Amino acid sequence: MNLEQFIKCKIPVVEIFTSISGEGISAGEVLTFVRVAGCNLRCSYCDTTYSYDESANENEFLTGEEIVKRLVEIGAVKLLCTGGEPLETKKAKRYLPLYLAREGFDVRIETNGSCPVYSKEEIATFTDKEVFPLHYVLDVKCPGSLMHEYNIFEENFSKLRLGDEIKFVVACQEDIDYALAVIDKYKFIFSTNEVIINFSPVFKSIETSDIVTMLVEKNSYFMTEGLSVRLSLQIHKVIWPPEMRGV
Numbered sequence: 001m002n003l004e005q006f007i008k009c010k011i012p013v014v015e016i017f018t019s020i021s022g023e024g025i026s027a028g029e030v031l032t033f034v035r036v037a038g039c040n041l042r043c044s045y046c047d048t049t050y051s052y053d054e055s056a057n058e059n060e061f062l063t064g065e066e067i068v069k070r071l072v073e074i075g076a077v078k079l080l081c082t083g084g085e086p087l088e089t090k091k092a093k094r095y096l097p098l099y100l101a102r103e104g105f106d107v108r109i110e111t112n113g114s115c116p117v118y119s120k121e122e123i124a125t126f127t128d129k130e131v132f133p134l135h136y137v138l139d140v141k142c143p144g145s146l147m148h149e150y151n152i153f154e155e156n157f158s159k160l161r162l163g164d165e166i167k168f169v170v171a172c173q174e175d176i177d178y179a180l181a182v183i184d185k186y187k188f189i190f191s192t193n194e195v196i197i198n199f200s201p202v203f204k205s206i207e208t209s210d211i212v213t214m215l216v217e218k219n220s221y222f223m224t225e226g227l228s229v230r231l232s233l234q235i236h237k238v239i240w241p242p243e244m245r246g247v
């Protein structure tokens with residue numbers, strides 16, 4: 001889909017709101033969330049099931065231009081494009097983050113790791129700018145999600161750059177072991193591309209201290225391999241009730 005085709009499309013939008021980023025390297029920063037509807041996965045621990053239905057009556061169906069107008073009205077600068085899954089292929093919503101970056105917003109995309117991140121060709125159909133304010137928070141699904149068979153590995157990892165991050169949401173020791181195996185296999189790409197690696201506990205499923213113990217034990221290995229690995233907590237679930245929306 002090119003720019004001309006995109007601007008005619010209506011995107012199913014679940015919510016647009018400004019709050020703090022809850023996790024990852026942007027944790028604590030004020031961002032405007034743009035949550036689109038629909039997801040190709042069904043993770044066991046999903047906390048945004050309300051975003052699954054693309055045709056839900058509660059959704060707003062907005063063009064890219066209408067979304068930009070809304071964002072300008074609320075004074076948004078830094079965006080977190082999330083879902084659902086914002087990068088599902090063969091859907092107009094896939095190009096919304098690209099369009100918003102083109103319009104001058106500083107965009108981070110939270111993506112579930114089962115959809116390809118943008119190719120150079122896709123980016124070129126939207127902009128000829130060389131420096132582009134667009135970064136990824138790329139999930140790598142662990143076995144506890146029941147969705148790990150859908151991970152795209154090298155093809156996505158190799159497109160990440162400084163300022164991008166990957167996230168392992170872990171629910172148990174098996175998930176930690178899986179994440180460590182993925183890190184070991186692709187460590188060269190992560191260190192070369194200076195990608196931040198986050199371990200995020202599934203809320204109330206695993207002792208956060210177990211992740212800290214692992215990070216301490218593995219620290220010299222991470223340092224030797226040039227890997228930047230850290231704990232990421234969902235701080236919005238500490239500040240507000242875990243099920244609260246729009247925060």
Ligand code: SF4
Nearest residue numbers: 039041042043046112
């Ligand atoms: S990818 Fe995200 S939105 Fe989709 S089911 Fe998993 S946790 Fe939920």
